[in-house]
Amino acid sequence: MKESAISIASATIAIFLTGWVIIAHDLSPDFKQSLASLTGNHWMSVSVIAIVLFILSLELLIGFKSARRFLRVYDISLWSTSLVAVTLIMVLGILAVLITQFLSH
């Protein structure tokens, strides 16, 4: 299969966007409250958002050849490296925000 990295690319996009949603909701209490009101708990809303983003990215990449070509989803090395890098950067970013908030209180 030439485009075997479709799901890896989708995971990378989903984690990148979810990471920003998490950072935004940690920085903005109003946004956190609006997320909590969606499902009853903010992390449940974030989980739902992550799943929806993953499925949407997957469908987008499966449905549009131009998107696959533009994002080079045939390159499994590129996307696995991106997934590792994006995940670690997001983990460190969230950690930095949480430490800053803890120290500022």
Next chain:
Amino acid sequence: MVYVVITGAMLRGRIKRSSGNIFKLHKKYGIYFGAFILGSFIYGLWIRLQHGESILLSVHGRLGLVILLIVALQVIPGLTLKNRATYRGLHKIMGYALAPILIIDASWGLYNGVIAGTKNLVLLHSISGGLAALFLTWIILEIRYPTKRSLSRARVASYVTVFLVTAGCWIAGGYNYLTSYGFQVKPVILEGPYPWAHDIVMELKEHIFVFLPIIALALSVTLSTLDRDIFLDDTKSRRALTMIAYLALFIVLLMFLMGAVISNAGQTGTEALK
């Protein structure tokens, strides 16, 4: 344990052999592993005796004894028997059975040690994480030492990993957070001497555990759709898949560590508030 299993699998031809005397290595790692298990069991026995309790009263102790017996049955005949051909089948079965038993016992011991309670849901959550780590290690080994049947085995291992990570880690952990942690443990940690254990460690854990099922699912989908010839011949693809499996394993182990820190802070908080 991982080295013993790898060298054992190499001897049986399940995974590709590396250079060197594999049998000698397997024997050496087996002795080290046996010594470690014996040491752990003696330590556990000593701790229980200090509290005036029998080691066989706890499930952790009973499982520890089973593990010690299996290890003895693995190592001693291997060193003493001259003709090991008749013993080989049983040796293989016990060797593969030892890994999951050890993971379950270690998870059980960890949570008994830090929680000192019987929270079944937390235990299920912890065991799922431990087993997911084991299955991810299996996937890594299949990818790193490929044979004709490696891809199908790695696929099966990835399906189990997705199930364990989603049902055991994500749903069970989330349910515990909503029904128990938020009302019972969180206030105790915040009032105790280590409030950072919730404000930083738990907050980080509840955020990044969202990433784990997505990574496991992406790995599983990729393995399912990958062509067998590409898997066997293309080193670049295999390296990419190994990298993702390592990432998932790293996050599982990070979750384990953070879970232990949070549980310990909860226990310290409870003692401090008494």
